[in-house]
Amino acid sequence: MAEPYYIPEGLISETKSFDSKTSVTSIVPAIKRYEAVIVNNEKGYYGIIDSRTVYKSFQSLSAQSKDAADKYTVKVPRITDATPIDDVVYYFAKSRVKALPYMKDGKTVGVLRRSTLLKVLLSLGKLAGMTVSEAMVSPLIGIDVDATVTQAKTAMRDNKINRIAVMDRDRLLGIVTNYDFFDRYFRQQERLPQRKSDMFSASNIRLDSVVNRNVRMIDSTRGLSDAVREMIENKVSSLVVTKGSKPIGILTELDVIVSVMAKSQAATNRIFISGLTPETYEYEDEIRETLDSFLSKIERLKNVKVEYVSLVVRKFKTKSYELHARLALSGKSGIINKHVEGHIFERTLAQLLDLLAQDVQKNKEKYLSVRKVLHNAHPEEEVE
Numbered sequence: 001m002a003e004p005y006y007i008p009e010g011l012i013s014e015t016k017s018f019d020s021k022t023s024v025t026s027i028v029p030a031i032k033r034y035e036a037v038i039v040n041n042e043k044g045y046y047g048i049i050d051s052r053t054v055y056k057s058f059q060s061l062s063a064q065s066k067d068a069a070d071k072y073t074v075k076v077p078r079i080t081d082a083t084p085i086d087d088v089v090y091y092f093a094k095s096r097v098k099a100l101p102y103m104k105d106g107k108t109v110g111v112l113r114r115s116t117l118l119k120v121l122l123s124l125g126k127l128a129g130m131t132v133s134e135a136m137v138s139p140l141i142g143i144d145v146d147a148t149v150t151q152a153k154t155a156m157r158d159n160k161i162n163r164i165a166v167m168d169r170d171r172l173l174g175i176v177t178n179y180d181f182f183d184r185y186f187r188q189q190e191r192l193p194q195r196k197s198d199m200f201s202a203s204n205i206r207l208d209s210v211v212n213r214n215v216r217m218i219d220s221t222r223g224l225s226d227a228v229r230e231m232i233e234n235k236v237s238s239l240v241v242t243k244g245s246k247p248i249g250i251l252t253e254l255d256v257i258v259s260v261m262a263k264s265q266a267a268t269n270r271i272f273i274s275g276l277t278p279e280t281y282e283y284e285d286e287i288r289e290t291l292d293s294f295l296s297k298i299e300r301l302k303n304v305k306v307e308y309v310s311l312v313v314r315k316f317k318t319k320s321y322e323l324h325a326r327l328a329l330s331g332k333s334g335i336i337n338k339h340v341e342g343h344i345f346e347r348t349l350a351q352l353l354d355l356l357a358q359d360v361q362k363n364k365e366k367y368l369s370v371r372k373v374l375h376n377a378h379p380e381e382e383v384e
Contacts, residue, residue: 005085005124012102012110020046020070027069028054032183036099036111039073045108047073050098055178056162078103079112085120086264092117093261094274096254096312114253115237122228126260130224134307135259136241138249138334142167149205152176160324160339163238165247166211172240172247174211181210217242218251220334224259227251249334262308262328270295270306275313280345287311287349294353298360305330321345323352329363336360 016030017038027049030037036050049072057072078101079088091100092114099111121127142165143155156164156178163177217240218227227239231253241249262272271291276284295306307328314322324339338355342348 005120006081006083007079007085007088007102007112007120008081009102009104009109011112011116011120013099013113013116015099015111017108018049018069020068020073022069024049024054024067024069024072034111035113036097038101038108038111039069041070045078045101046070047075048097048099048101048111049073051179052096052098052162055182076100078108080104085124085126086261088112088117089121089257089261089264093254093258093272093310114257115232118228118253118256119232121256121260122225122232126264127224127228127256130259130263131220132218132222132224132227132239132241132251133220133334134328135224135227135255136220136249136251136334137255137337138241140165140240140247140249142172143207144168145173145206145208145211147207149181149207149210152207153178153181160322163250165240165250166207172215174213175215175238175240176207176211180212215240217247219243220248224256228256255335258310258326259328262310265308270308272308272310273313274310275315280313280315283345290349290353294356298357301360304360321348323348325352325356327356327360329360336363 013034015034015037017040018027018030020039020041027037031049031051031054036048039046039049049069053072053074074095074097076095076097077091079091080103088100097114099113101108102110102112141155141159141161143152145166145168147155152164152166156162163175165175166173216230216234216236218230220241220243230239231237238250238252240247241251262270265272271288273284273287273291291309291311295309298304299306307330309328310326312324314324320341320343322339322341325337327336327338328334329336336356336359338352338359340348340352340355342351
């Protein structure tokens with residue numbers, strides 16, 4: 001049995017701390033420099049704000065200068081040099097943040113970046129034996145290059161994604177992210193608050209002027225270790241996954257971390273639930289039973305085997321729920337992601353599971369169709 005690994009202070013990145021009532025727009029320069037900052041209130045440590053949260057939360061292209069930092073703060077646990085690496089992976093996967101605060105001698109001294117954790121996982125051999133197809137998210141969600149920034153942001157918001165592929169017919173032109181929108185137009189809006197003409201309207205800005213064309217790609221059959229090396233060497237947080245020359249999905253830093261977490265815990269548990277509040281914790285056992293029953297049901301289908309399912313629950317002040325599920329299937333089926341919103345939790349969960357089941361059935365039918373074609377082409381050979 002391997003000895004547990006702990007994160008040394010030498011891997012921790014510096015950052016800054018802010019009061020929870022500080023205007024979020026005044027914190028943006030620090031977030032862009034450090035990727036995540038610490039937020040404190042009158043009681044001490046309160047949480048963090050990372051770039052992902054800010055860029056995604058700014059749904060309009062003008063800064064909401066009156067918002068205080070606490071509105072964007074994510075409450076995450078602090079890690080130390082005594083936190084086992086498996087726990088660190090779990091905290092990253094559960095919170096989905098880009099950095100975790102690091103504490104020493106009772107004080108927060110910096111953050112562990114998600115990109116640094118990937119380097120640790122690679123060096124420890126935690127990615128060995130895993131392929132890109134096991135961790136990627138498919139299909140690749142795209143939008144036409146002639147679409148506007150407003151249309152792209154709407155598509156990203158509706159699909160709960162931080163990046164979207166820009167397509168020129170069937171050809172991948174590039175990728176745009178929430179960061180691209182924010183970085184390009186946030187400063188412009190601050191410099192030109194008086195310019196309200198259609199000339200500066202997001203509905204008139206084509207994606208062609210925003211898209212990042214320097215896209216890194218990787219084949220779905222490559223090892224996950226190779227993918228992480230590509231991310232590290234090229235300083236990117238995602239890769240477009242291809243099959244042959246065709247883009248079929250996307251792999252992000254978070255996808256890698258979630259897959260590592262699932263692999264480390266799959267022997268004892270393949271159901272992961274996060275985001276429950278004190279109001280919903282009492283339903284955890286019932287939710288787990290529902291998910292377990294769902295997994296048993298879909299595994300009755302021939303050639304369908306589930307590796308794990310994760311459920312993220314988000315409850316809004318409007319008393320509505322947002323549920324996000326990630327279903328990992330064995331073999332070449334990959335990952336299925338679905339999300340739904342609703343006001344009644346039980347009904348929303350049932351709707352989510354129905355959508356997952358429909359995608360599982362579609363994947364199975366596609367698999368059988370491919371097998372039939374291969375068999376007809378080579379009847380003398382056994383098709384796996």
